[in-house]
Amino acid sequence: MSDLTEAVAQLPDKSLLVMDDDSALRVRLGRALESRGFQPTLAASVAEAVAAVKAHPPAFAVLDMRLDDGNGLQVVETIRNARPDARVVMLTGYGAIATAVAAVKAGAVDYLAKPADADDVLRALLARHDENPAPPENPMSADRVRWEHIQRVYELCGHNVSETARRLNMHRRTLQRILAKRAPR
The missing domain is CATH 1.10.10 (Arc Repressor Mutant, subunit A)
Structure with a gap:
């Protein structure tokens, strides 16, 4: 068992929301994080994610920035209102500084470019509040x-x-x- 999986096992609440309009990525990331101990809820749209947050506010969330029906920042705000201690990581195919700043201001703990490795997402989710997440071990060229x-x-x-x-x-x-x-x- 890896250190990251052990850290997840110690968490009191393992609820996780994964929101992405790319079905393959959403399912693959959900399965990978489930195999590491999380209890994921998958959402394909902002509306689905907001409904899931209202039904059961997650302790963790991995959200896509841009979707057909809105912006992941809307979901960050919904999560922050329902559960201020939730840890949110934003994923995006658009690596722009302005959107990264907006995500962090909205309450995200990290901002990762797609395609993100499940272990990189896990590291970002589990990083302590007072430390910055470590850079990826195998960054893209x-x-x-x-x-x-x-x-x-x-x-x-x-x-x-x-x-x-x-x-x-x-x-x-x-x-x-x-x-x-x-x-x-």
Whole structure:
């Protein structure tokens, strides 16, 4: 049993809310955190998450920043009103300083870029109030971060190469070559 799993076992309340509109990520992260001892509730939207918080305020939460029906910050505020001692970690595919600052001001204890490793999420959730979470053990390379960003914009543009290239200020053929390659490590 790892130190992190032992720490979870010592918690008096293991309730956890996982909110993300990406079904695969939500289920995978929920299962990973459940295997480490949490009791997750999964939500696919802001409305589902707010209803879950009102029904049973969780001790921990992992929330996506941007969803189709709203913003994860709305859920942070709902959690803070229902349970001020809850520990919230924000996940996002958009690594912007302004949104990180807004998340922390709203009450999140940490802000992680997708795709986040379950152990990184767990470390952030369990970090003491007076210490900053440790940096990830295997951070993504700059090439991987760039590739993830391009993939996210490509998805947001409905897999339209020309629109994605326009938004990224990139030549269409260059973008096509990047999309044809495998993800860097």
